[in-house]
Amino acid sequence: MSPALPKVCIIGAGSSGIAAVKALKDRGIPFDCFEKSDRVGGNWVFGNKNGMSAAYRDLFINVSRERMQYADYPMPSSIPDFPHHTHIARYFEDYVDHFGLRESIEFETGVEHAARRADGVWEIALDTGETRLYDALLVANGHHWDQRWPEPAFPGSEDFAGVQMHAHAYVDNSIFAGRDVVVLGIGNSAMDISVESSYVARNTYLAARQGAWIIPKYIFGRPVDQLPNNPRLPFKLRQRLIHQTIKAATGSPERFGLPKPNHKFGEAHPTVSGRILDRIAHGTIQPKPNIAALEGHRVRFVDGSVVDADIVVYCTGYKITFPFFDPDFLAAPDNHIELFRRVFHPDIDGLYFIGLLQPLGAIMPLAEAQSAWVGDHLLGEYALPQPALLRKDIHDDQAAMRKRYIASKRHTIQVDYDDYLYALARERREGAERARAQGMRLPVAPRADAAAVPAG
């Protein structure tokens, strides 16, 4: 008889959760996966009944399909380089059916509370009223659904006569028709939403407190994220090359009236848009600096200029939130969370995070690799470094991220796509050797099945 394995709970069946489902199923690890919605795909399901999707009607991906696809399930070449959200949602449905994962997911079942008992067993309370016990917990609840509004709110926002909304609530540009619209931010939501507004609004203003390099979708006729990027070469060298290439392709943002970037390419989360400069060049989007105050029907910017405004759209990002944990157990204040390579909690055994990272590139192949890594760990085939080394790795990684990226709450979980995969493959090899030296010990004892569900 094969030895008992830890029993695992997976929270979420978005693109990260389904990769975890596959990895555990492949390895014969017992698990339950709980998904609030009635389908897989999370953010990519436009109008998802979980209420958490930020997808708008005309959302297209900004990384190319070949960089977004899972390594073991390529996207069909019949779909475009930068597909629509419907293609992406369909792809996740197909993935689940292709690998026979659907029956392993409990739909319309939310995890309300997750607590680790003193004996290490996880007590998972579901919104069905049921409580189940597990040896390990994989969190894949997504990090682009809890709206971050400007903090603190702008002076006058409580009395603003128009509409204030967050990008998460944006559906399509019909709300902008004939209106004066101010879009705040210089991330990808601000790019898409200001461009969409620019086709129907009376005026569209794009306000930003920092500059960004605008990365086109194509350079040299190829998706920009498919340009050569060898993680074995020093980052500074690659950075110089790509920085010069982007600059040659789009020029300096200040030439278009956008703020001058105070950083080089690769020191902020990439702002990708093939359309924004065009719309600015046509005069249909007017760049502005940060908002200073809202004044009745008007918005005042920090340069003293004032415009009429019916709608202000805050494209100000998202919070990393785990509503099922007690805040004193685990939280990510200001999006700060320290994990070993964005997956393993240094102090809590049997707790893993999948997809909790912001790549220069797509999340899915990284979530897939993370899932396989955790799967190996749960089988005892990968062992973590010694605690002191693990902490040093986290500390060094945090210091490097702070040094490289411009200060922002959106730059707390950054990774480089190719470098991350490369380093992870190496770490898995080293951890496999450690595991062999330790006799392939299971990282968490399988005792949840034997533990009694507490009364009440």
Ligand SMILES: Cc1cc2nc3c(=O)[nH]c(=O)nc-3n(C[C@H](O)[C@H](O)[C@H](O)COP(=O)(O)OP(=O)(O)OC[C@H]3O[C@@H](n4cnc5c(N)ncnc54)[C@H](O)[C@@H]3O)c2cc1C
């Ligand atoms: C507008 C927008 C565009 C984006 N475009 C790209 C892109 O082009 N490329 C890219 O790589 N990334 C993009 N992203 C990032 C996005 O986070 C990822 O594409 C992807 O959705 C991450 O998948 P996930 O499974 O980690 O999270 P999600 O897609 O958010 O899925 C999380 C799942 O967990 C479930 N869940 C949450 N809490 C619970 C609970 N308590 N109990 C049970 N189930 C729960 C949810 O119902 C959901 O199904 C974009 C994000 C936004 C907001």
Ligand SMILES: NC(=O)c1ccc[n+]([C@@H]2O[C@H](COP(=O)([O-])OP(=O)(O)OC[C@H]3O[C@@H](n4cnc5c(N)ncnc54)[C@H](OP(=O)(O)O)[C@@H]3O)[C@@H](O)[C@H]2O)c1
């Ligand atoms: N087409 C697509 O594929 C697509 C579309 C939309 C979003 N996305 C993805 O979704 C994720 C979220 O993107 P996002 O654009 O919504 O958020 P984001 O990347 O976190 O960007 C937030 C922006 O708001 C600014 N901001 C935050 N607080 C502010 C304040 N108080 N005052 C002024 N500016 C403020 C930030 O500036 P600072 O940098 O100065 O903090 C930043 O420019 C990203 O991964 C993105 O790539 C993809």
